[in-house]
Amino acid sequence: MSSTEGKARSAPERQEDVNRRLGRSDVxxxxxxxxxxxxxxxxxxHSVPSEYDTIxxxxxxxxxxPKLAKLYEKAKNAQWNAETDLxxxxxxxxxxxxxxxxxxxGGFGMGLDFSExxxxxxxxxxxxxxxxxxxxxxxxxxxxxxxxxxxxxARIVESVPWIDAKYYASTQVMDxxxxxxxxxxxxxxxxxxxxxxxxxxRLLLDDILKDSRWDMTYLGMQIMVEGLALAAFGxxxxxTTEPLLKQLLRYVMADxxxxxxxxxxxxxxxxxxxxxxxxxxxxxxxxxxxxRMRDRFLQQEVWExxxxxxxxxxPLLMQDLPERRQFQSLLFSxxxxxxxxxxxxxxxxxxLRDRFTELGVxxxxxxxxxxxxxxxxxxVSADREVAKxx
Numbered sequence: 001m002s003s004t005e006g007k008a009r010s011a012p013e014r015q016e017d018v019n020r021r022l023g024r025s026d027v028x029x030x031x032x033x034x035x036x037x038x039x040x041x042x043x044x045x046h047s048v049p050s051e052y053d054t055i056x057x058x059x060x061x062x063x064x065x066p067k068l069a070k071l072y073e074k075a076k077n078a079q080w081n082a083e084t085d086l087x088x089x090x091x092x093x094x095x096x097x098x099x100x101x102x103x104x105x106g107g108f109g110m111g112l113d114f115s116e117x118x119x120x121x122x123x124x125x126x127x128x129x130x131x132x133x134x135x136x137x138x139x140x141x142x143x144x145x146x147x148x149x150x151x152x153x154a155r156i157v158e159s160v161p162w163i164d165a166k167y168y169a170s171t172q173v174m175d176x177x178x179x180x181x182x183x184x185x186x187x188x189x190x191x192x193x194x195x196x197x198x199x200x201x202r203l204l205l206d207d208i209l210k211d212s213r214w215d216m217t218y219l220g221m222q223i224m225v226e227g228l229a230l231a232a233f234g235x236x237x238x239x240t241t242e243p244l245l246k247q248l249l250r251y252v253m254a255d256x257x258x259x260x261x262x263x264x265x266x267x268x269x270x271x272x273x274x275x276x277x278x279x280x281x282x283x284x285x286x287x288x289x290x291x292r293m294r295d296r297f298l299q300q301e302v303w304e305x306x307x308x309x310x311x312x313x314x315p316l317l318m319q320d321l322p323e324r325r326q327f328q329s330l331l332f333s334x335x336x337x338x339x340x341x342x343x344x345x346x347x348x349x350x351x352l353r354d355r356f357t358e359l360g361v362x363x364x365x366x367x368x369x370x371x372x373x374x375x376x377x378x379x380v381s382a383d384r385e386v387a388k389x390x
Contacts, residue, residue, distance in 0.1 A: 011349075018284050022291060027358065028318065033295050034310045038199040046202070052212040054158045061163070067265050068164040071374070075171035075258055078380045080251055082182040085380075090244035092190040098131030099124075100241045117316060118308050126306075132192060133302045138236070140195035141296065143183035145229060148205035149259070150176035152221040159214035160266070168262055175255040182248055190244065200296040204289055211285075215270055219282055222263025223342070224289040227334035227370065230256040235330045250379040257374035260334060264370055267342050276348045283344050283352040290335060290359060297331070332361040337369040 019025045024032035040046075063069035102108050108127035114120055153176055156169040187194055197205075208220035230253060237249040271279065298317065300310040336356055339345050345353045345365060356362045 014280065014284065018288060021288055027291055030311065030314055030318065033298065034300050034314065036199050036203070036295075038196050038202070038301070041196045043196075048206050048209045050210050050212065052155065052159055052214070055161050055214075057161055057163050057166070059163060062167075063164065065162060065164045065265075065269070068162070068168055068262070071258060071262060071265065072164065072168040072171065074374065074378070075168060075175070078254060078258070078378060079171070079174065080178070080380050082178045082185065085251070086182070086247055087244055088185070088189070090190075090242075092242060092244065094132055094135065094190070094192055095128050097240075097242050098128050098135070101239060102127070102131065104241055105239055112316060114316070118312050130302070130306060133305055134299060136187070136191050136193045137195045137299055137302045139183055139187050139191060141198050141201060142229070142232075143180060143187065143194075144197040145201060145205075145225060146176055146179040146183060148201075148208070149221055149226060149229075150180060152205075152208055152217050153259075155209070155217055156214060159217065161214075162266075165262075165266055172255075172259055172262065175259070179252055179255070182252070186245065186248060195301055198296045198301065200292045204292040204296075207288070215267060216282070216285060218263045218267055219285055220289055222259055223267070223338050224286060224293065224335060226256055226259045226263065227338055228293050228331055230260055230370070231331050231334045254374070254377050254379040257370060257377040260338065260370040261374045264338055264341060271342055271344075279344065279347040280351060283347060283355075286335075286339055286344055287352055287355045290332070290356070290361075293331075294359065332356075332359075333364050333367050334370055336361055336364040337367045340365045341369040 023036065026032075108124070108131075109119070114122070119126075150173065153169050153172045157166050157173065160166060160169065204220070204225070208217060208225070211217065211220070233249050233253045233256065237246060237253065240246060240249075271282070274282070298310070298314055300314070303310045303313055336345075339352060339356075345356070353362060353365075356365075
């Protein structure tokens with residue numbers, strides 16, 4: 001993603017830059033998508049070179065931004081302990097869980113026709129193995145994404161110029177550390193294996209961390225990554241029958257709703273100050289992030305581990321099918337309305353609206369944004385009230 005403000009470029013030049021950064025001119029080019037692979041699967045330390053300003057503010061007036069101050073108070077009261085506030089004694093039989101989830105959600109394969117694919121002769125054992133590997137993969141990517149959020153939010157504490165934002169971001173650093181901890185513990189003690197970070201996710205996290213501007217960190221992490229994570233956690237919460245994971249996701253979602261609200265409230269104040277050229281750069285940033293996150297959910301590493309060439313199965317999974325539209329709606333149901341609320345959809349010539357239309361997600365623009373949703377998702381406070389009255 002670009003980090004150069006305000007350069008005079010023509011529309012075709014800017015589109016060419018976007019294509020170059022994505023590595024393809026056709027956003028649905030499957031060959032290009034699956035060619036992006038993680039060649040460092042044994043890597044333990046990953047460094048991202050960057051340069052940004054650390055900002056002190058000597059203006060300590062609290063509540064100069066009342067909505068951020070309210071969010072900060074909510075965050076202080078909604079902290080929870082990953083070790084003691086979840087029922088870790090719950091037994092998880094992963095294979096039985098996969099079968100139960102399939103039964104509860106319409107069976108294996110979502111009713112798709114796999115007759116012309118390598119899955120045509122699969123039996124239940126094969127489908128169960130896919131379910132197990134998909135669980136391991138999904139929770140692994142959640143864990144990696146939460147570490148990305150941990151690093152990005154620590155940077156926001158350093159780089160945002162407002163004391164109310166620094167206060168709130170410091171609570172999110174604690175939230176993200178807890179999320180990394182809790183997903184790792186669930187993977188290690190309840191599931192059956194980890195996956196390395198998906199390359200599309202890693203490229204996105206690298207892009208966010210490389211950019212020196214604090215508002216780009218907000219846009220990339222708080223609006224795009226956290227917005228999709230909130231939706232993905234909600235999707236998994238609906239689909240799973242496992243009680244420990246449901247409780248874990250309820251608590252993580254309560255945190256994530258505040259995080260997205262933090263981004264919306266902060267950028268709402270900042271974006272009206274930007275020029276059309278600067279807003280166009282944010283539009284490009286948001287679009288590239290959306291594409292990378294969509295590509296990440298193709299799970300090509302899972303298919304490879306199962307001995308199925310991704311090119312053989314992904315064309316079917318990428319078709320415009322009702323099941324795919326439903327999944328996509330859940331993933332982008334937070335991102336699109338939040339981009340609209342921030343004025344990014346229709347800024348300048350409406351470039352981002354056109355791109356989201358091409359991705360097939362523009363219909364979610366009028367869904368509820370996340371500016372105040374955190375109040376209704378505050379599972380921690382709700383559970384404490386129940387415990388008090390018991």
